[in-house]
Amino acid sequence: MFFYYLDLAWRSIKKTPFLSLLMVLAISIGIGITITTLNIYQMASINPAGERSSKLFEVRLWSQGIDTWSRLNQQITYQDGFNLRKSPVPVRQTPMFMTGFAVQTDDPEFTPVLENARVTDRDFFGLFSVPFLYGGAWDKQVDSEPAYQVVISEELNKQVFAGENSVGKTLYLNRKPYQIVGVTKTWNPSPKYYDVNNGAFNDAEKIFVPYSLAPTEEYQSWGNNQSWRNEPMDTYAQRLASEAHWNQYWVELDNPEQIRAYEEWLANYIEQQKLLGRFEMPDAKAEIADVAQWLKVNKVVPEDNKILVGLSALFLIVCLVNMLGLLLAKFLKRAPEIGVRRAIGASQTQIFSQHMVEVGLIGFCGGVLGLLWAWGSLSLLSAHFELEDALTQLGYSMWVLAPSIAIIAALLAGIYPAWRICSTNPSVHLKSQ
Amino acid sequence: MLSMKNISKVFKTDLVETHALREFNLEVNEGEFVAVTGPSGSGKTTFLNIAGLLEGFTQGDYFLDGVNISNLSDNKSAAIRNEKIGFIFQGFNLIPDLNLAENVEVPLRYRGFNAKERKRRVQHALEQVGLAARMKHLPSQLSGGQQQRVAIARALAGEPRFLLADEPTGNLDSMMARQVMELLEEINKAGTTIIMVTHDPELARRAQRNIQIVDGQVCDFTMYQGGERTIEKPHLVTGSQEPSNQDKVAS
Ligand SMILES: Nc1ncnc2c1ncn2[C@@H]1O[C@H](COP(=O)(O)OP(=O)(O)OP(=O)(O)O)[C@@H](O)[C@H]1O
Numbered sequence: 044m045f046f047y048y049l050d051l052a053w054r055s056i057k058k059t060p061f062l063s064l065l066m067v068l069a070i071s072i073g074i075g076i077t078i079t080t081l082n083i084y085q086m087a088s089i090n091p092a093g094e095r096s097s098k099l100f101e102v103r104l105w106s107q108g109i110d111t112w113s114r115l116n117q118q119i120t121y122q123d124g125f126n127l128r129k130s131p132v133p134v135r136q137t138p139m140f141m142t143g144f145a146v147q148t149d150d151p152e153f154t155p156v157l158e159n160a161r162v163t164d165r166d167f168f169g170l171f172s173v174p175f176l177y178g179g180a181w182d183k184q185v186d187s188e189p190a191y192q193v194v195i196s197e198e199l200n201k202q203v204f205a206g207e208n209s210v211g212k213t214l215y216l217n218r219k220p221y222q223i224v225g226v227t228k229t230w231n232p233s234p235k236y237y238d239v240n241n242g243a244f245n246d247a248e249k250i251f252v253p254y255s256l257a258p259t260e261e262y263q264s265w266g267n268n269q270s271w272r273n274e275p276m277d278t279y280a281q282r283l284a285s286e287a288h289w290n291q292y293w294v295e296l297d298n299p300e301q302i303r304a305y306e307e308w309l310a311n312y313i314e315q316q317k318l319l320g321r322f323e324m325p326d327a328k329a330e331i332a333d334v335a336q337w338l339k340v341n342k343v344v345p346e347d348n349k350i351l352v353g354l355s356a357l358f359l360i361v362c363l364v365n366m367l368g369l370l371l372a373k374f375l376k377r378a379p380e381i382g383v384r385r386a387i388g389a390s391q392t393q394i395f396s397q398h399m400v401e402v403g404l405i406g407f408c409g410g411v412l413g414l415l416w417a418w419g420s421l422s423l424l425s426a427h428f429e430l431e432d433a434l435t436q437l438g439y440s441m442w443v444l445a446p447s448i449a450i451i452a453a454l455l456a457g458i459y460p461a462w463r464i465c466s467t468n469p470s471v472h473l474k475s476q
Numbered sequence: 477m478l479s480m481k482n483i484s485k486v487f488k489t490d491l492v493e494t495h496a497l498r499e500f501n502l503e504v505n506e507g508e509f510v511a512v513t514g515p516s517g518s519g520k521t522t523f524l525n526i527a528g529l530l531e532g533f534t535q536g537d538y539f540l541d542g543v544n545i546s547n548l549s550d551n552k553s554a555a556i557r558n559e560k561i562g563f564i565f566q567g568f569n570l571i572p573d574l575n576l577a578e579n580v581e582v583p584l585r586y587r588g589f590n591a592k593e594r595k596r597r598v599q600h601a602l603e604q605v606g607l608a609a610r611m612k613h614l615p616s617q618l619s620g621g622q623q624q625r626v627a628i629a630r631a632l633a634g635e636p637r638f639l640l641a642d643e644p645t646g647n648l649d650s651m652m653a654r655q656v657m658e659l660l661e662e663i664n665k666a667g668t669t670i671i672m673v674t675h676d677p678e679l680a681r682r683a684q685r686n687i688q689i690v691d692g693q694v695c696d697f698t699m700y701q702g703g704e705r706t707i708e709k710p711h712l713v714t715g716s717q718e719p720s721n722q723d724k725v726a727s
């Protein structure tokens with residue numbers, strides 16, 4: 044029966060091509076806009092760490108003094124970053140911050156380039172499951188005994204070494220020679236959850252250097268720096284010893300026991316620091332947040348996006364109300380034919396189904412066309428408004444979502460017209476012929 | 477086969493109540509060919525619509541083939557219409573977008589027959605009305621008489637026990653009308669019960685039994701004895717004993 048209804052629906056659409064096109068357009072525009080905003084929303088709220096999301100935790104510490112910041116800050120101080128590494132609890136852990144270098148090679152022809160870099164421990168690569176193309180991370184030892192070693196990204200490797208295996212080669216960072224130990228395979232979590240302070244949808248850094256080198260090399264912070272009090276920051280040593288927040292800290296905890304143990308360890312740490320005169324707030328505390336919580340805390344999905352999705356859904360409803368009117372006109376014009384069908388044995392249910400199938404078909408066409416609109420508007424957004432690529436890529440789920448929403452929406456709009464036509468008394472229309 | 481007792485039908489609109497049928501009584505036996513006449517507005521179409529389960533009634537009892545028709549669900553009455561009843565309308569009421577075969581196929585679709593069975597029945601029904609060769613034509617490509625024959629084929633395709641025709645020849649000239657009438661007579665001969673509303677006394681006279689509806693009631697009740705079929709089916713004579721209308725029976 045379904046295919047009979049589908050056949051009838053197709054004939055009906057062909058019979059009134061203009062009206063049908065109008066309805067398909069109405070619904071497709073609504074769907075196009077809804078899918079566009081939904082796509083941006085979904086892409087922004089995607090959890091980039093996947094299944095490891097619940098094992099990775101960002102650490103925050105209430106190290107600020109009394110009467111300053113009223114909530115936990117997203118970053119921590121260098122000294123806390125340095126100290127937290129001593130905890131035996133986490134499976135993996137790493138402090139980090141963002142910096143940048145002028146990059147050069149042995150090749151005098153090579154024009155130096157300026158690149159972002161991340162200063163971190165070896166565990167960074169394990170924590171975030173960074174894949175390697177060549178080589179690997181530096182040895183654990185380097186985290187305590189500084190060595191001039193560097194991991195670079197596939198992209199930089201292409202740019203500088205034409206994509207060859209560059210492990211063992213030398214890269215000059217701010218004129219200092221570093222030995223390349225690993226080349227990461229393209230890796231670009233979006234959002235860049237391990238450091239949302241510095242552009243949640245920016246690309247990952249292309250250079251990684253050991254955290255242990257920071258005091259000697261005096262890496263400048265290229266990221267956010269937050270201070271809650273005035274302190275002298277003339278020398279790098281002063282900066283390292285300051286209460287300014289410019290480091291991030293991530294740990295991997297595999298089970299609830301570890302989580303509890305680590306929270307306890309952090310509480311003890313704060314107590315110790317209080318003895319040293321830091322953490323002045325009486326109820327100073329530590330908090331850890333897994334990736335999903337972390338993205339929420341940082342409002343990586345801005346409130347605006349939700350409003351936008353809501354607005355576009357409203358717009359879709361307007362489109363549907365339009366469609367409802369058109370459907371009603373179209374269906375009621377067909378009343379005499381339906382009268383005949385009823386007279387020769389079609390039940391109300393069958394007539395209702397026939398019309399719902401027709402509406403569903405229109406919805407499906409609208410959904411497919413709407414997907415095209417969404418694709419177009421996303422390309423336009425990325426071309427003219429410099430929205431990040433990660434947000435304007437049409438997600439695969441939209442291929443299913445768009446037609447589904449369209450069909451459901453169309454069916455909703457079709458219920459009343461289909462009910463009207465199936466419940467009118469057939470004899471009335473039989474006489475009128 | 478069809479039994480209506482004290483059926484009444486009231487149409488209520490904002491201003492007026494129309495009593496389309498009042499204490500309407502009728503028995504029709506299997507195999508009869510009943511012609512219904514009466515002045516315009518007397519309730520003939522209303523009676524036919526009620527008989528065909530297209531419309532409900534306000535009061536009374538209606539049994540069709542032993543089934544009590546009051547309070548049937550829509551699904552059930554649709555199924556009865558589909559399986560037991562064939563309709564023929566004055567305006568033919570073919571679906572203009574469907575070709576002849578597809579038009580005839582419509583009731584078979586709702587009946588749930590498979591493609592092969594549908595094809596066989598469509599072929600057979602169109603052959604019966606002599607239009608099998610024009611299967612792929614659209615209704616608009618046919619004359620009125622031919623369209624009515626297609627409508628008859630559509631009514632026949634489901635092999636109904638019961639054919640209801642509302643002025644089937646009303647829109648046709650006398651030649652075409654006669655053709656259609658002959659077709660109906662053949663169908664009746666093959667065993668299908670027919671109730672036909674007509675304004676044409678000539679045609680009415682050809683039926684075995686005439687009833688007249690005046691003002692919503694069965695008023696005149698005539699057995700037309702001229703045809704040979706009354707001799708073939710003598711039981712119809714007993715069928716003429718319309719219980720509640722005996723006073724109105726004319727000889
Ligand atoms: N849907 C309706 N609403 C209100 N009144 C109706 C309706 N259908 C029929 N009537 C009234 O019921 C009465 C009987 O109508 P019906 O159509 O049965 O007459 P008829 O005998 O078929 O007439 P005709 O020979 O002109 O076709 C008429 O007075 C008509 O106005």
Ligand SMILES: [Mg+2]
Pocket residue numbers: 520521522642
């Ligand atoms: Mg009438």
